[in-house]
Amino acid sequence: MSDDSHHDVSPKTIEQVYKPLTRRTFLKGAAASMVGMAGLMAALKPLLELEKGEITLEGLLRKHYRELGPEELRKIIGLISEKTEREYGVRPNLHDRKPSEGVEFGYALNLSRCVGCRKCAHACLKENNQSRDDASDIEMSYIRVLEMNQGAINLETSTAYYNPTAVPQKDKYYMPVQCHQCRQSPCTKVCPVQATWQEKDGVVVVDYDWCIGCRYCMAACPYDARRFNYKKPTIPKQAINPNQGYLSNRIRPKGVVEKCTFCLHRTRDGKYPACLEVCPTGARVFGNLLDPDSEINYVLNNKRVYILKEDVGTLPRFYYFFDK
């Protein structure tokens, strides 16, 4: 019986064994190697950019922000300024203010006063050098003003895309949401490359040159406070804010995550954040949590304070409060 089976070996089986190069397998192999080549090219793309001068060897081989010495940081800041000038035509006043001793920032927002005019969200675009005025731009202001139904704080029935002729609307109230600068920040814990961390004054920052754009932090944030650069920012020359901070509003590269930093390039100089500066109702209160006489501590001591999603345990430095 076994002899019979030997004789039964058909040419087809041999073809299967030896897998001669048919048209189909050739195309398959060609397609696979094309994909492989494309992947290789994508992986080597930074080197091509290196040749074109879009990135520099120093930028590619630099250390993590927190390991940089002052001289290295100064050099990197110079390179970024040059790049911005080359690409946008404006030489920014790029600086890197460090957190001050005895300062921890806190923010409070008066839900009884906010009328939902979105001035804060648009001021954020201008202050933080974000893409705007172009039809293809997504305006990723760090502030999202939610229109809420009165009677509950229910985010699920809220909308950020309301557009009536006048605000406030009857039976609605408005809740701007931005980064809460959490003490237990989920976004910094999930970052696989430690490109985001909490500074000493409580601000959660991103090093845009270290971020790999995996967006884990966006998935982790319970406040939807982080934004992703889907494209290279387009800003007209005259609209660029030249007062730029390394960790805050310098013009970001494509493919990195960014977020509200309480305008640390302003607030570390003692100024108010941009969103507070433009609020027509004075609903926004900003100050130093460690100073017992600060405005923010007046709110925390005297007003009814509400913490958004308190149950998730993030311990935010951003508070909502109510007034008469």
Add this chain to the structure above:
Amino acid sequence: MPPSSSSRSPLASTANPSSATDSKLQLPVVAKPDPKQPAVGLASDGHLDKTPPRKTKGLDLVKAGWSYNCMECHKLFPARWHYEGALNEHKDITLDHGNNRFCLNCHHATNRTAFVDYDGSEIAEADVVLLCAKCHGTIHRDWKAGVHGRQNGYWDARQGDKTRLRCIQCHDPHSPKFKPIAPLPPLKYPARGANPPQAQTAQHSDKH
């Protein structure tokens, strides 16, 4: 307030004499310039719109080309204590200030360019905050603490000064309720999670 700028003088607008002779009596029309608004915030923040919600008007009047001090009329016409709708003058003012229905609750009876305190003494026009504090004490306390109304400039007093909006830069004293304003357009950032933007914009296009 005496007329200070040249644009308020009656001769300023009679630049074209031929049109003036056409009609029998044509009083020159003088636009009342807005009184100088106090500076808000830092000069370096030109890219941010820090305009207060309301322009302050000042207490001087311009009628028929002349600017008047309040007391030039009110020496002759003492105001009635009871306010019952529009008077002959001041028809542009509608008093809608809750239970506060009397002019002389706030305006001084014998010096109309000042406000009146509890004891009848004067509160200067510049100190209008103290006038409002007569009734709105708790709000005044919040305002002094920097929690009611907007502040601009420096949060850190060691590094710079802050400017603070006064009551009448947001509230019309005759109708103090904050008026609805037009919102800026919604941002184009795509939504995640509940309420995708398509559904929302569809609802809105139905309404309009």
